[in-house]
Amino acid sequence: MPTLxxxxxxAVEKHHKDVPYRLLEPVVxxxxxxxxxxxxxxxGDNLHALKALLPRYAGKVKCIYIDPPYNTGNEKWAYNDNVNSPEIRKWLGETVGKEGETLDRHDRWLCMMYPRLILLKQFLTDDGVIFISIDDNELHNLRLLMNxxxxxxxFIANIIWKKKTNGNNVGHIPAxxxxIVTYAKNESSLKLFEVQQSDEYIKSSxxxxxxxxxxxxxxxxxxxxHKGPYFEITxxxxxxKxxxxxxxxxxxxEDEVNKRIQEGRIIFGKSGTARPVQRVFLFERETTQKVDTWFDKQGYNADGMKTLSDILGGKVFDHPKPPNLIKFLLNFATDKNSIVMDSFAGSGATAHAVLQKNEEDGGNRKFILIELDENNAKNITSKRxxxxxxxxxFKGKLKKTLSSHKLNFQALKKANTILxxxxKLKAQYSQEFNKIKSEVNDGCLQLVGEVEVEQKMPPLPGDFLYCTLSVDPLFEANGHIRSNVSFSELAEFVWFCETGxxxxxxxxxxxxxxxxxxxxxxLYNGILKDLTEQxxxxxxxxxxDVLPKFEGVKVIYAAANRLGGNAKRENIVFKQTPYALEV
Structure with a gap:
C-alpha cells in the first residue's frame, strides 16, 4: 500500500507514547x-486530553466527529506539540500561513494530525465510525493518512456537503x-442505520x-x-388489451396479475382507461433508506452561524457547523446509548446535536468535547x-411547510391545480405568517410560511462536567506515581494498561x-483501609488472605511482592508499580 x-x-510516529498521562480536574x-x-x-490541548481520557473511554466511543483546521492559511493555528526533533522545534508557536507563505505548511498539519488520529482510533468501539470535516487543502493528505x-x-465514504449556496465567483471553479471523510474502526463490524424519509416526501409521494x-x-x-412473463392484459x-x-x-x-386486478392492486391509471400499473400502499413500503454521499439539505455554514448567533449574540466564532449536519450523522451512526466524541470542539455544535437527538428519540447519548482555547471553552463551547x-x-424566523408536492410527471399534469x-393557502394563512413563498426542497415543490418570532427556545435536557487537565502528569519525572493520585485514578490507568x-x-x-x-x-493508597506500607x-x-477470592489467574499490581514461591502456586502474575505501567 502506498504511504505518505x-x-x-x-519524529511523530510514536509521539503519542511520549505524551504524559494527566488527570482531569473538575471545575464545578x-x-x-x-x-x-x-x-x-x-x-486543554487535545493530544494531552485524549491521553488523559483513554484509561476511561478506550474502546467505548461509537461515533467521533471532528472539524480540525483546514489549513487554509486563514485560521491562525500554530504547531505546538513538544516533539524532540530539531526540524519540528523551529515550528513551535509560529502561525501557519497560506500556500507560498509557509512552505512546509502541509508537513506541519500532518505532524499535528498524526498522533491525534492514532489516539482517536483507540477510543472507537469495534463497530465505531469517525467523521472528519475537511476541504480541498488537505483532503488528499488526509485520505492517505487515514489509509x-x-x-x-x-474506508466508508467521502461525503460531499454543500456548505453554501454560491461560491461568490471566487476561483476558476468556485467551491x-x-x-466529510468517513472511516470505520472495523468495516466488517460496522452497522449504519437507515434514515427515515421526510414527512414532506411521504405526503408528496x-x-x-x-x-x-x-x-x-x-x-x-x-x-x-429483465426476462419474465409476456402476455396480454385486458x-x-x-x-x-x-x-x-x-x-x-x-x-x-398471469394468475397473479388477474388476482391483483380483482384486489385493486393493479389499476388502469386513476382514470381507469390508461396502461396497467401497480398500486402500492404506504403501509407495505419501507419508509427508511440508506444515506448517500451527497448532503445538500442538512444546513449550511450560514445556518450554523445563525444558530450560534441566536444563542450567544453576534458573531463569536468563524464557520461553526450547523447542528443539523452533525445530528444527521448521529441519525445513522449512533444508537440511543452511544458515546459521541469531538476533540476539536470549537463552538460546541456536536454537544448541541447530541442533546437535540436525545430530545427527539428519548435517547441517552453522551458527549465528550475537547477544546484547546481557554477563552473559547469558557465563553463559547460550554456557554453555548x-x-x-x-x-x-430567540429572535428570528420560524418556517412551516403548508403544502408539498413531489416534482414528477403527475405533478406537472396538474400544475394549474397545485398553483x-x-x-388559496396563501389567503388562508396570510394573517398567520409574515411571508408565504414557494420553494423547491428535497425534490418537492413546497409552500412555506415564515413568521418573525421572539420567544424562549425550550430547554434540552442535559448536564455536563467541565474539566481542565492537571498541570502535573500522573507520573513524576523519575517514574514514580504522584503522591496525590487517588486509587480510582490509578485504577483506571492500571485497567487500561492491562486490558487496553x-x-x-x-x-x-x-x-x-x-x-x-x-x-x-x-494494591494502592490504602484500599484495604490500612495505610501502613506492609x-x-x-x-x-x-x-x-484478605483479597477477594478468584479461582483463576490473578494479575496483581503492587509496589512489591513478599510471597516468594507462593505467588506461582496461587496462580498469581505479579506486576510491580509503577515500573509495569507502560503504555
Missing part, C-alpha cells in the same frame, strides 16, 4: 447540572462544498384520492427490463451548551474486575 512521507514523520463553577451525567467538556492509520479497507380503506398509495411500473371495463413495452416483461405471472440546556431567548391550491479498554468499575475494591478469564487487582501497597500473605 513528510518532514517530521519519523463552569459545569452544568449533574456532574456524574457522563457528558464532558475538557479544556495508513485506519487501513484502506476501513460550494466541503467533505402518497395520496388516497379514492378513500381506499388500505390508506395512502402510489403507483409503480408493472414491467421490468382492461376488464374497456376490453382494451396491453402488452409490456418493447424490451420489457411483466413482473407477475449551558444555554441550550437551560433554554435561550390554485397554493393561492476503558474502565467502568466502581474502584471501591482491590479487585478491579475480571477480564478474559483473569482477575485484575490493584499492609497497604505491598503483596504479603496477610494482604493476599
Amino acid at each position: 512521507n513528510w518532514i517530521g514523520k519519523e 463553577e463552569l459545569s452544568c447540572g449533574e456532574e456524574q451525567s457522563g457528558n464532558l467538556i475538557v479544556q 495508513e492509520i485506519f487501513e484502506e479497507r476501513n 460550494v462544498h466541503d467533505y 402518497y395520496s388516497n384520492p379514492d378513500n381506499d380503506s388500505r390508506g395512502p398509495w402510489t403507483t409503480s411500473d408493472l414491467s421490468a427490463n 382492461n376488464p371495463v374497456t376490453g382494451e 396491453f402488452f409490456p413495452p418493447k424490451g420489457r416483461y411483466w413482473v407477475f405471472n 451548551v449551558r444555554k441550550v440546556i437551560h433554554g435561550y431567548d 390554485e391550491d397554493f393561492e 479498554t476503558g474502565y467502568t468499575g466502581k474502584a471501591d475494591s482491590p479487585l478491579l474486575g475480571i477480564y478474559e478469564g483473569r482477575a485484575i487487582y490493584l 499492609g497497604g501497597n505491598i503483596l504479603t500473605k496477610q494482604v493476599f
Whole structure:
C-alpha cells in the first residue's frame, strides 16, 4: 500500500507514547447540572486530553466527529506539540500561513494530525465510525493518512456537503462544498442505520384520492427490463388489451396479475382507461433508506452561524457547523446509548446535536468535547451548551411547510391545480405568517410560511462536567506515581494498561474486575483501609488472605511482592508499580 512521507514523520510516529498521562480536574463553577451525567467538556490541548481520557473511554466511543483546521492559511493555528526533533522545534508557536507563505505548511498539519488520529482510533468501539470535516487543502493528505492509520479497507465514504449556496465567483471553479471523510474502526463490524424519509416526501409521494380503506398509495411500473412473463392484459371495463413495452416483461405471472386486478392492486391509471400499473400502499413500503454521499439539505455554514448567533449574540466564532449536519450523522451512526466524541470542539455544535437527538428519540447519548482555547471553552463551547440546556431567548424566523408536492410527471399534469391550491393557502394563512413563498426542497415543490418570532427556545435536557487537565502528569519525572493520585485514578490507568479498554468499575475494591478469564487487582493508597506500607501497597500473605477470592489467574499490581514461591502456586502474575505501567 502506498504511504505518505513528510518532514517530521519519523519524529511523530510514536509521539503519542511520549505524551504524559494527566488527570482531569473538575471545575464545578463552569459545569452544568449533574456532574456524574457522563457528558464532558475538557479544556486543554487535545493530544494531552485524549491521553488523559483513554484509561476511561478506550474502546467505548461509537461515533467521533471532528472539524480540525483546514489549513487554509486563514485560521491562525500554530504547531505546538513538544516533539524532540530539531526540524519540528523551529515550528513551535509560529502561525501557519497560506500556500507560498509557509512552505512546509502541509508537513506541519500532518505532524499535528498524526498522533491525534492514532489516539482517536483507540477510543472507537469495534463497530465505531469517525467523521472528519475537511476541504480541498488537505483532503488528499488526509485520505492517505487515514489509509495508513485506519487501513484502506476501513474506508466508508467521502461525503460531499454543500456548505453554501454560491461560491461568490471566487476561483476558476468556485467551491460550494466541503467533505466529510468517513472511516470505520472495523468495516466488517460496522452497522449504519437507515434514515427515515421526510414527512414532506411521504405526503408528496402518497395520496388516497379514492378513500381506499388500505390508506395512502402510489403507483409503480408493472414491467421490468429483465426476462419474465409476456402476455396480454385486458382492461376488464374497456376490453382494451396491453402488452409490456418493447424490451420489457411483466413482473407477475398471469394468475397473479388477474388476482391483483380483482384486489385493486393493479389499476388502469386513476382514470381507469390508461396502461396497467401497480398500486402500492404506504403501509407495505419501507419508509427508511440508506444515506448517500451527497448532503445538500442538512444546513449550511450560514445556518450554523445563525444558530450560534441566536444563542450567544453576534458573531463569536468563524464557520461553526450547523447542528443539523452533525445530528444527521448521529441519525445513522449512533444508537440511543452511544458515546459521541469531538476533540476539536470549537463552538460546541456536536454537544448541541447530541442533546437535540436525545430530545427527539428519548435517547441517552453522551458527549465528550475537547477544546484547546481557554477563552473559547469558557465563553463559547460550554456557554453555548449551558444555554441550550437551560433554554435561550430567540429572535428570528420560524418556517412551516403548508403544502408539498413531489416534482414528477403527475405533478406537472396538474400544475394549474397545485398553483390554485397554493393561492388559496396563501389567503388562508396570510394573517398567520409574515411571508408565504414557494420553494423547491428535497425534490418537492413546497409552500412555506415564515413568521418573525421572539420567544424562549425550550430547554434540552442535559448536564455536563467541565474539566481542565492537571498541570502535573500522573507520573513524576523519575517514574514514580504522584503522591496525590487517588486509587480510582490509578485504577483506571492500571485497567487500561492491562486490558487496553476503558474502565467502568466502581474502584471501591482491590479487585478491579475480571477480564478474559483473569482477575485484575490493584494494591494502592490504602484500599484495604490500612495505610501502613506492609499492609497497604505491598503483596504479603496477610494482604493476599484478605483479597477477594478468584479461582483463576490473578494479575496483581503492587509496589512489591513478599510471597516468594507462593505467588506461582496461587496462580498469581505479579506486576510491580509503577515500573509495569507502560503504555
